[in-house]
């Protein structure tokens with residue numbers, strides 16, 4: 031880690047903390063408008079959680095599988111300036127104790143689960159299970175909400191174990207809003223997303239960031255944590271864009287926000303096809319990981335007979351781990367509101383991105399948010 035005190039000798043207009051999509055797009059757009067930025071990241075690479083690297087000719091996503099999908103044409107066109115996308119359509123399989131089912135829940139799933147062949151038969155099964163469960167009043171927790179939406183059997187086999195592993199809590203202790211809506215289709219359609227535009231960048235995501243940040247008005251400093259020099263940075267730079275954790279920015283003065291984290295474990299296998307699909311969800315409670323990703327199947331061939339498989343193990347977060355998923359329950363949402371109120375009082379600091387907003391943003395949402403922030407900044 032670099033611990034040198036930084037002095038703004040180049041008269042930068044912006045210090046940008048975080049080289050993920052929010053920070054990198056802001057730096058790029060500022061440079062397009064003639065503004066100079068120093069962008070720092072505590073990691074040893076650019077790209078934030080979208081960072082990818084190549085091994086055995088295969089692109090691996092270091093922070094979990096990232097499939098781009100959006101209905102937002104402006105965002106789609108924006109990103110297409112920096113990359114081409116492949117034709118990958120996400121079709122996820124679920125493995126429950128060795129039995130395989132298609133996701134999201136659709137006629138293929140219902141056929142595999144019950145042998146039903148028509149939408150009416152599937153609907154009838156779900157309705158009967160829903161009625162038998164006799165949930166009183168509106169659903170009070172995630173379990174009741176899921177049963178209300180899809181019935182008991184799919185809940186037990188495909189939702190309960192996965193969700194309890196993911197959040198580290200019993201489904202009966204989780205709020206119902208986590209799954210207010212479930213993608214349920216009464217058609218034979220395995221496309222995981224409903225969005226119009228979908229794919230994975232042909233050269234990986236890192237290539238996008240190399241292009242975004244390749245500008246004479248942008249300097250990059252990696253292995254640099256904002257908090258080692260916060261006071262100096264704040265006094266030296268006219269404006270700050272901060273995409274780290276909002277509670278940390280304010281020295282946790284109202285308390286710590288909670289997150290879930292994930293541990294990724296990869297292995298190289300001497301085969302060109304280990305599991306026959308990019309993503310398999312393990313939905314029983316006994317298997318310790320939630321997902322298994324075989325990167326080759328993201329519509330890329332690789333240049334060898336090797337395959338790389340990554341397993342995702344959800345874990346409790348503490349400050350030695352990466353914060354991935356905000357826990358937007360009532361307590362944390364109320365705490366976040368207090369920090370947001372403080373952030374709104376700062377006149378030279380923009381706090382943005384998923385950690386700055388304590389929001390699970392998909393990539394298209396964070397890109398949109400960055401473009402909105404740019405618009406606001408340069409039309410002040």
Ligand code: FAD
Nearest residue numbers: 048050051052072078079094096097256274383384392393
């Ligand atoms: P990030 O990408 O997290 O970047 C923030 C950067 O700031 C990081 O590099 C961090 O090191 C740096 N930073 C933080 N604090 C400091 C500090 N104090 N000093 C210096 N640097 C700092 N979205 C999709 O659309 N499709 C998907 O399939 C998808 N899959 C996902 C899978 C997982 C496991 C996760 C966790 C997320 C997924 N996402 C997906 C969401 C996507 O990762 C986010 O939308 C995106 O990363 C948010 O961008 P960001 O710039 O806000 O933050």
